[in-house]
Amino acid sequence: MSEEQAMSPDHEIGTTTEEELPQELQAPPEEVVAVLAEEMHVATGTREPILQSSGVSMVFGGLRALSDVTFSLGEGEIIGLIGPNGAGKTTFFNCLTGLYSPTSGQVTLRGKPMPKDPARVTQAGVARTFQNIRLFPSMTAMENVLVGRHVRMKQGPLSSLLHGPRFRRSEAEAHDRAEKLLAFVGLGRFSDELARNLPYGDQRRLEIARALATDPSVLLLDEPTAGMNAQETEATRQLIFAIRDLGVSVVVIEHDTKFIFTLCDRVLVLVQGELLVEGSPDEVRGDPRVVEAYLGAPPDEVEAQIHAGATAGPGTGGPGLQEGSTD
Numbered sequence: 337m338s339e340e341q342a343m344s345p346d347h348e349i350g351t352t353t354e355e356e357l358p359q360e361l362q363a364p365p366e367e368v369v370a371v372l373a374e375e376m377h378v379a380t381g382t383r384e385p386i387l388q389s390s391g392v393s394m395v396f397g398g399l400r401a402l403s404d405v406t407f408s409l410g411e412g413e414i415i416g417l418i419g420p421n422g423a424g425k426t427t428f429f430n431c432l433t434g435l436y437s438p439t440s441g442q443v444t445l446r447g448k449p450m451p452k453d454p455a456r457v458t459q460a461g462v463a464r465t466f467q468n469i470r471l472f473p474s475m476t477a478m479e480n481v482l483v484g485r486h487v488r489m490k491q492g493p494l495s496s497l498l499h500g501p502r503f504r505r506s507e508a509e510a511h512d513r514a515e516k517l518l519a520f521v522g523l524g525r526f527s528d529e530l531a532r533n534l535p536y537g538d539q540r541r542l543e544i545a546r547a548l549a550t551d552p553s554v555l556l557l558d559e560p561t562a563g564m565n566a567q568e569t570e571a572t573r574q575l576i577f578a579i580r581d582l583g584v585s586v587v588v589i590e591h592d593t594k595f596i597f598t599l600c601d602r603v604l605v606l607v608q609g610e611l612l613v614e615g616s617p618d619e620v621r622g623d624p625r626v627v628e629a630y631l632g633a634p635p636d637e638v639e640a641q642i643h644a645g646a647t648a649g650p651g652t653g654g655p656g657l658q659e660g661s662t663d
């Protein structure tokens with residue numbers, strides 16, 4: 337098994353849900369947010385389109401996984417992408433990030449064609465996390481974040497070879513940023529812990545820190561709360577708000593509808609590869625097509641689920657709520 341292969345949770349997840357969030361799960365400390373916002377870039381809040389797709393389709397053999405998907409993410413916006421298992425959500429992220437080359441259609445970043453390979457997509461300012469966590473399990477939390485940071489390090493090969501002053505300065509800066517990012521996601525205390533020893537929820541947060549280390553303008557999160565308890569889910573909601581406040585525009589795939597409806601400015605519903613409904617959380621929640629096609633349950637049951645704050649982790653058995661394995 338390679339280091340980069342998905343890790344499975346090897347820790348029990350905590351059970352407390354009602355008490356106040358423990359300190360490490362609270363919204364990132366204000367002073368850390370302020371410094372990071374200065375070092376990264378602060379949202380203009382203009383809602384100018386930053387990431388767009390136009391008529392994106394993806395066909396695998398005889399299967400049409402995406403049909404003509406057109407969308408636009410505005411600067412400073414948080415968009416939710418929901419839909420049943422196999423709807424094409426992860427495939428859409430894969431098309432946006434160069435992992436798949438769409439069968440037809442275009443993806444643009446600030447109006448320019450998106451590069452075709454994932455490394456250059458990251459360079460261009462689009463970072464992502466994966467549905468199945470991909471960390472380096474035998475590396476520490478700090479080292480995992482530093483891997484993300486290397487995308488932005490500028491020293492040339494000679495400087496690295498000689499370990500000259502520029503190299504040392506650059507390494508120190510990378511370390512400093514990684515430390516701030518670990519504090520930002522609530523993992524400051526676990527900097528030296530091996531990734532594989534971290535509880536599942538912390539691994540998900542570590543993946544977010546690593547993605548943020550690449551200085552993205554856009555962050556794509558594929559099921560960031562899968563497997564989390566209610567408390568960790570709430571902490572992740574606060575974290576994503578804080579990420580948006582850093583100036584990063586966000587698209588989130590999630591099955592937990594309460595999470596999506598209370599987090600996102602806009603929600604897109606993908607069903608069988610087609611964008612069925614798009615609107616504000618209230619519009620989407622009230623749309624009978626969503627209830628019927630996506631949630632597959634009577635409206636009152638769906639509403640009850642939404643208002644009860646049910647958190648659907650993998651295998652919890654709700655309609656269309658099991659975690660898939662496509663990525």
Ligand SMILES: Nc1ncnc2c1ncn2[C@@H]1O[C@H](COP(=O)(O)OP(=O)(O)OP(=O)(O)O)[C@@H](O)[C@H]1O
Binds near residue numbers: 401419420423428467
């Ligand atoms: N590389 C691939 N080759 C063939 N079929 C694929 C590939 N990737 C995805 N698919 C198919 O495309 C469809 C959409 O899959 P995708 O993983 O995008 O769904 P999803 O909405 O992310 O589902 P889930 O909620 O379960 O994660 C599925 O039928 C899946 O089997």
Ligand SMILES: [Mg+2]
Binds near residue numbers: 426467660662
């Ligand atoms: Mg998926």
